[in-house]
Amino acid sequence: MAETAAPETKKNLFLRTSPAALLRAAFDTGSVPGTVELSEITFLTMVGLRVDRNSDAGQRIWSVTGGLPAACGAVAGSGDTSVLWLGPEEFLVVAPMEAHESLGGDLIQALREALADGEGQVVDLSANRTTFELTGPRARAVLEKGCSLDLHPRVLKAGTALSTEIGNIPVVLWKTGDESYRLFPRASFADFLGRWLLDAMREYASPEVP
Amino acid sequence: MLLISCPNCGSRDETEFHYGGQAHVAYPENPNELNDREWAEFLFYRDNTKGAFAERWLHSTGCRQWFNMLRDTVTYEIQAVYPMGAPRPDKAAAAPAPESTTAPEGATK
Structure with a gap:
């Protein structure tokens, strides 16, 4: 008879890999401090x-x-x-x-x-889901590139969470503060959405064209 | 793109929804007594209305709830949104019926 029971091992939870772990360095370099910053909360x-x-x-x-x-x-x-x-x-x-x-x-x-x-x-x-945190004065502009909801503060108040699509990905969008958002994409979409957000953030790293 | 007013979430893009086909197709009371043709008609035969059409929709990316919608298949105008199980609202009085059909170009009597 085959041995089906998994061997009892003490799991080291700090060796876990989060869904967007591969993008951690890209998030650091892609963030524009004081303008728009992206990170994964694991x-x-x-x-x-x-x-x-x-x-x-x-x-x-x-x-x-x-x-x-x-x-x-x-x-x-x-x-x-x-x-x-x-x-x-x-x-x-x-x-x-x-x-x-x-x-x-x-x-x-x-x-x-x-x-x-x-x-x-x-x-x-x-x-099921991982968490992205997008903060900064340009965070709304980044989200507006791929979200059809009205994200203007007079409509979307801080402390509101909506299930919607961003960049064609189903996410839960939670506005945690005036300039901070949490996005909950499913784990399998995390890589795509992370890269999509980085691409949407890229223009804010350059000086503004008058 | 249609802007559909979900009864729970408010106006959202059509891409957040899934279409569920014709509404108010009742399950037969005694399915075992149907012959093959009647059963096939229940399963596969649907109206192909030109004009107001009652259909089911699912807000799959939002609240994941089903609802019924009365939509004009010609103009795509959404005439009513109402809950599952509710009877089809009578919108015949509200929608003005065309007084005379336009004759095809060049047609004479």
Whole structure:
């Protein structure tokens, strides 16, 4: 009989490779300090939630995350745990890397216990998407090259997260500050989107043509 | 490009959506009693309307929810967006019917 069980080894999590790890040097050289900067935030803990926010299970999960957003674009949460609205009964919890159970965190376990046998899902999606952070006064101009949403601050306020397309890639776009955005592309799109953003940023490295 | 108004997310580009075909095609009550022709008609036969057409759409890149839409297949005008399961809204009164059809060029009676 074949030995199917994987040998028990202690995994060194700091040897993990993030989806856009190959672009790290390119992000450093492609960033224009003070104008537009791009970096990858690696291995954030992400949890997919599917629950009716008005149900009992929804209320229990509400107390773990510190809120569930009510409408498109809304972001709820408390402390460094944020809950992004993806659909009427679908949410994405974003928390720091340390919240993951492989690093001793208890967020996912707490959410599972809160859901208990209520209707819904709690799924660890940490490896599903990676996180790009785009900051600087020109960040909006870079995104506008490939996003059809109105990104003007009078429409898109800081603290809004929308599921949309950027450079034809489906991403969740989260405006975290007046001049900072987080983009969540799926891992397999990270390389393409990273290069697309670098290309869109390139013109801001040159002196402005009057 | 169509600008489609998703009931959850508001106006978004057509590329964020997927088309789901004709709306209001009810599943047969007793599928086992249908003969092959009736079953084939349920599966494959769809209206090919010129004018207002009720169809299903999925906001696949956004909220991932289905909804119904009444769209004019000639002008692409979106006449109504309404939830799944709701009956087709009566837009015949709202849309002005053409009073007389234009005769083809050169046609005389």
